[in-house]
Amino acid sequence: MTTAALPPLTKKDFQTDQEVRWCPGCGDYAILAAVQAVFPELGIKRENFVVVSGIGCSSRFPYYMNTYGFHTIHGRAPAVATGIKVNHPELEVWVATGDGDALAIGGNHTIHMLRRNVGIKVLLFNNKIYGLTKGQYSPTSEFQKVTKSTPFGSPDRPFNPVSLAIGAEATFVARSVDVFQGHLKETLKAAAAHKGSAFVEILQNCNIFNDGAWFNLTEKEARSEHVIQLEHGKPLIFGKNKDKGIRRKPDGDIEVVALGNGISESDLIVHDAHHPRPSYAFLLSHMEHRPGFPTPLGVFRAWDDLPRYEDVMHEQIQAVIAKKGPGDLSKLLRAGDTWEVK
Amino acid sequence: MTTAALPPLTKKDFQTDQEVRWCPGCGDYAILAAVQAVFPELGIKRENFVVVSGIGCSSRFPYYMNTYGFHTIHGRAPAVATGIKVNHPELEVWVATGDGDALAIGGNHTIHMLRRNVGIKVLLFNNKIYGLTKGQYSPTSEFQKVTKSTPFGSPDRPFNPVSLAIGAEATFVARSVDVFQGHLKETLKAAAAHKGSAFVEILQNCNIFNDGAWFNLTEKEARSEHVIQLEHGKPLIFGKNKDKGIRRKPDGDIEVVALGNGISESDLIVHDAHHPRPSYAFLLSHMEHRPGFPTPLGVFRAWDDLPRYEDVMHEQIQAVIAKKGPGDLSKLLRAGDTWEVK
């Protein structure tokens, strides 16, 4: 949909008259700001954007975007979006969803949309809680979490959204954070540039029901020790003084090493987001579960060589029309054996 | 449930009077035979087995097992089984399901059951087709597959059930084949020995609607070249003359090597099914998608250190009872502020 001669759009063009109804301090505001900042830069006509959501605080998102918007029902946004995109491939379809909406009730639609590689961008607002229903644990809540519905701690271990998406054959998988505006915008642009399905987990703070869920990643002091930036072609380095890195072990596993005394950047893994196979991205996706390892942010995987579902479907249609010619009503009606009664 | 003094059960004990209604030649017969052979060897009382299924040819399975059985509705077997197992943890609960039942309509329940690590064994009969509804493509059908519902080829790429299960945090993941009776029985025993959720993909032939789907793995000639057996502690070797193997590359990826001239078994990856982290198993799960690589059979992952959902729940209950004593009805009724009207 990129065309040269567009009147330049601005952030304002994407704001609605609707008063934004999130709790003061909610991380969703920052995500909204980032999206409203990025959309004008994509060179896409405003009328070609469609923002689709399910139900949840995060799913109120479309009301605040001055584009076409569909606030559907709980968990079904990926399926509704698929119908829109398949019917109308020129549209730029984005899904705004939550950890409950996309991974609890909507888990199946999410993984199937990724498997099919429908050209939809999914923003998963992960606050590790059900916000709208006032604080029950979610499929991303940590094991043993005490919530309204689990006063004695949750009995099950969470999904890792990035691992799940990769296991579901996603061709683009990334992670960013509500408060890292610059990083978030870059990540959104990368997602926009991807033709196939793009899955972006955005770590988001629910200051009412799960405040500080991502504290150790966002808080100034801790941050640089607990976060590692994934940049294609760059070595995996982290630490306040950029003094740590991720290195391959001979057995193919990875380890955290301190740079210096013999160990240099050249010993570290150089990030390859375009790797055709998902195993490398999967390995990264699980690292934060190990003691001493940082949480990766950025683009884990961006491999765009797979045809999109909607393209294959419309190519089939075109091929048949090219072969048989466009359908003819009277031929259709009279297909097969017919006879006449005088 | 293992107890010493059981009257030895036999295969016959697990056969029902119901006439088995699969098409002659269906791979399901072989799977039934294997399960009926393995159950008596588990040292579990017959009345403690529950076989749960959804809808599909494969889901007729419970009718042919002389245990407790529940033929539920399409896609919901993992959820029904979860209710059974959580309420009654002593029971030995197995799910029989198909690629449509477990991965299309039932995909969400399957991944959530695995995430929770409920102590259920899932047998996924993967014939890459919807058998019962007479031949539409399924989420495991290969890209471009021509079926009743896709006369011009399917427009989407399949799930890899093993990759999906690993991405969903499964603690036990294995693959076997209907016609490899010995291997299948061993795999089922391994699954039975696992405390947490066990996911077994069984490659099954639907000779009516998708005959020969697994031909290149089962057919005598091809077999040994296209299949690699995963055995814990053993090197990854395959080939008719055991002359090929899988080796780590320095970049952590894997490659197929020919043994001999300098390359020996000791250079190959030694399979570690008990690896605490899933990335190694995930790497294996995707190998067959690469040219020249074999399809792994056997146990990809068997890591049993994670508590089961049902155990955590019942420990919580016991802990509270130990602390507060068992619930008292009159206390319950009179909880909070009360007042008396004379």
Place this chain on the structure above:
Amino acid sequence: MSSVTEVPASKLRREVIEQAVIRFAGDSGDGMQITGSQFTNTVALYGNDIATFPDYPAEIRAPAGTEPGVSGYQLNFSSGEIHTPGDAVDVLIAMNPAALKVNMADLKANGILIVNSDSFKETDLRKARLTVNPLEDHSLDKFRVFPVELQRLTRSSLQHLGLDAKAMDRCKNFFALGMCYWLYNRSMDPTVRWIDSKFKSKPLLAEANKLALKAGYSYCEATEAFQVSYEIPPAQLSPGVYRNLSGNQALAMGLVVAAQKAGLKLFLGSYPITPASDILHELSQYKDFGVMTFQAEDEIAAITSAIGASYSGALAMTTTSGPGMALKTEAMGLAIMTELPLVIVDVQRGGPSTGLPTKTEQADLLQALFGRNSEAPIPVLAPATPGDCFWIAVEAARIALKYMVPVIVLSDGYLANGAEPWRIPTLDELPSIPVKYATDPEGFMPYKRDPETLARPWAIPGTPGLEHRIGGLEKQDVTGNINYEPLNHENMVRIRAAKVAAVAQDIPNVLPAGDADGDLLIVSWGSTFGAITQAVKSQREKGRKIGHLHLRHLNPLPNNVGDVLRRYKKVLVPELNMGQLSWILRAKFLVDAIGLNKIQGRPFKQNELELKIEEMLGL
């Protein structure tokens, strides 16, 4: 009434008769459905009126030779007008003992019974749980039995082709078909043509089947097995070009036509389920009409993807059967709230739950009307015959697009698989379906309504200046903004109801067939139309003063239904459920509608209906 004419060429009698019922029965593997539909096609082409009833076993394959494995195909063909496959059978072809056992009860006394005598060995009998051979125990004495060694005869006619035994045996149904063509003096050409195209790529098999067919025909010629053959003249159908059509084919075609007439692309979101899957299969063929078929991961994704397609401007539909219908109900509420056009097809089957997947039933009517949370009205239509599925599909699309509402079509397993001769409409008989998207930003409001239809504008993504948001929360009229105010909610609930009620303005008043007033009115809907029409005809010939009101629009009802009901002393509502339509008529019109309720997975028989009619008339 049959007139006898001597045929000099042979000493065989040829009787001219008006009508005959024939049933092909055999193992699932014996190809009875093909045999039956070939015979059907041939007699239809010849000009007979027909009604068929394919009855195959539940989805799962049963072991060969057993009763559950029996597959049947019944055809009623006639030189007069007919509406049902017939209660009893004149000619039964039984390919094995199980087929005989299951079907002989329906064969008329003195009826013709053709059995494959090669399949009555010890083992065959055991599979059918028979201890004695019915061919020997006189249990068939009241029939005209023709044992034929179908297997041996077929093989001998094919041995020179060098096929293996299995392949030769697979042709024996064509041998039997050939015999039936001789029996009814029918040309083999249409079937020969069909074999040629069907086996284009396998010329040897084509040859074999054609040989078997002809061998069966000449076998009768030569052996004079039957002392008599029959002639059924063409029926006096209204003039036009005809084809033979099943309900699922008709429904699929109807929606393609509707999309073309509306100038829209057709989008189907569906998840396979018996007996609806064939609509998906049919539509997936129509790529040349740009039809998009999306096989979803489940029924919820099927309908919600269709809602997305509708939102973005397609004529969107979803197809399913009972259990899948139940899964779609939450999403229907969304379509109602967002006021988007959508056609929802429920091909009803036996229930509840998984129930009887291959059997027919009419028990989803109340679910269609009320099976959603809160006040969520939807127009509901039901086709009367296989061919009517075409017209109902077009009507459903018309209503959905004109009023911007989801519309439910209730077909059933009997219509879906049954076939009838269908007069092909000329292009100008097809209704025009005008549709316009909103395009003008000037004064655009997403819920500003057309005063006549109460439809909101259809503003599709991609249209400059019409950017807007919709969703499932209650909203203010006109602006579409979220709104929870008490009076607004009541207003919106009443508007959504009024919109569905407004559909009635397009529905012509219904005229009862038969007497315009009298002792008894029979009210029906859906696939019972044929049997009831037949029963009413026969009862009126006996002089009863009765009328028949058949409803194709179930919500809203035609405006004059109340008046019609009051013109008769009594009201009878025969349904293949426990009384769902009668419940509605009672609640709406406070008439004491009596139900005749059959819930056996099978259609009504004419005489079940006639008995009830006579009972109600106190005869």
Place this chain on the structure above:
Amino acid sequence: MSSVTEVPASKLRREVIEQAVIRFAGDSGDGMQITGSQFTNTVALYGNDIATFPDYPAEIRAPAGTEPGVSGYQLNFSSGEIHTPGDAVDVLIAMNPAALKVNMADLKANGILIVNSDSFKETDLRKARLTVNPLEDHSLDKFRVFPVELQRLTRSSLQHLGLDAKAMDRCKNFFALGMCYWLYNRSMDPTVRWIDSKFKSKPLLAEANKLALKAGYSYCEATEAFQVSYEIPPAQLSPGVYRNLSGNQALAMGLVVAAQKAGLKLFLGSYPITPASDILHELSQYKDFGVMTFQAEDEIAAITSAIGASYSGALAMTTTSGPGMALKTEAMGLAIMTELPLVIVDVQRGGPSTGLPTKTEQADLLQALFGRNSEAPIPVLAPATPGDCFWIAVEAARIALKYMVPVIVLSDGYLANGAEPWRIPTLDELPSIPVKYATDPEGFMPYKRDPETLARPWAIPGTPGLEHRIGGLEKQDVTGNINYEPLNHENMVRIRAAKVAAVAQDIPNVLPAGDADGDLLIVSWGSTFGAITQAVKSQREKGRKIGHLHLRHLNPLPNNVGDVLRRYKKVLVPELNMGQLSWILRAKFLVDAIGLNKIQGRPFKQNELELKIEEMLGL
């Protein structure tokens, strides 16, 4: 009727009155729900009869100070018997301009209006979309207005504690509460006790809240702000021990009690949804009763896990609201087919679709009755009051276990969150719920029925010798083997219906309140009980000859409903829907039931009902 008594101690009048309606209104963040429930608890403890109506904004948080952000809590308390929170308000506490704007319409002329004057600055007014300050434009002249600087006064009473301003301001609702306690001469002790336990871990906050409370009280004492204070004597409730209980609490407790009485473990499979989530929260606390709460991935897993738990011997239940109910319908069919006990709770909310999540409605009745594929009957019950939720829960469990059926309970948002004084039953008032699992292999058949209840045996896994298979396909009676035969299917459909009908044998005949016959019968169900009772009482005091029939069992209906209906000239059915119960009464009994239908997300007001009654009586 109020009697005046001089109180010498002060020159303030103290009026003894019978009843008062007070409403606390403020921003979502102002703690109005806590304030209201504290006041409620105090007056309840004192012995007044009470009825409450918490009305908070839709789930999503609105910006502070705006109208959508207003949260209200209304309490009607009395020395006489009352059933509703009251139509109009005697005392309104408004914490900000938005709260005032939204609520003032309901304040009686000359009513007391307490406003937080600190929150009427320019910016506050703008947030409430007010251009002029209502405190200055005489728009409040018809009220007795008491502007109080709640913020400043609260802060000054707390400044010595060294809390930050934000923390101090959070206490101002207790200052207001203190004022109200003074106004109605109520002791602060219960609230003080509550604060102590609630803030056990935060003694400083406990101190602050208690200080604010007392400051508010003494402020009135000192400033003599009000010229008058009120005294409402205890009500004459029937003797017993009482507690204050909300519908969701009562429902949760009822099921725990039922499980205990049946000697079973309780299993809840649920997915959070407003307004049902609190039942999940409540039950997750009852670990000491061995209650298992499974928070599922969606509503389908919630009900199917419960079906699994039921199959393995638990008292299983699932809880949800409208949209979730729609998703469970396919699985309900499975529970019906497999004839397993299950309690399905639907706490109704405004719809359709996502609708009005926090508003109340009664529009899921027809969905509960008919919202499943094919013929799938289920018993349906509905509680009349918050406390009745306890008894209905016990009754639902009893029926489910006795007849081996799923049972639906229809509560609603008004009952779920509303509270009333509930007489605590003595243990021997609780019904016994006998349950026995099958254990004897001798002659065991999974569908061999109890002749009286038609219940099949409950044979749970782990029982030696009873291994058997069940499922959703049609089955043969007695053996439970899969069976598609026509007559068997009809037989099973009728048995499933007969089983549900048999429940009626346990339902006592219903007696209408008021006149046993007469001009008008009002029929109701669910949460409208209170308002209708009140309206009928007042109309009968005016001499009308009317009766009130309230139904707690909606399927099957009590046996004598038909007779009762016929004893009155006219029938009125007031419902918070478009007329769902009246449909049923019309269809079943052919009576011309007239509906009074309000669908605004709010309960009936007494006088809306009285007006309709008088209209129907032609007055």
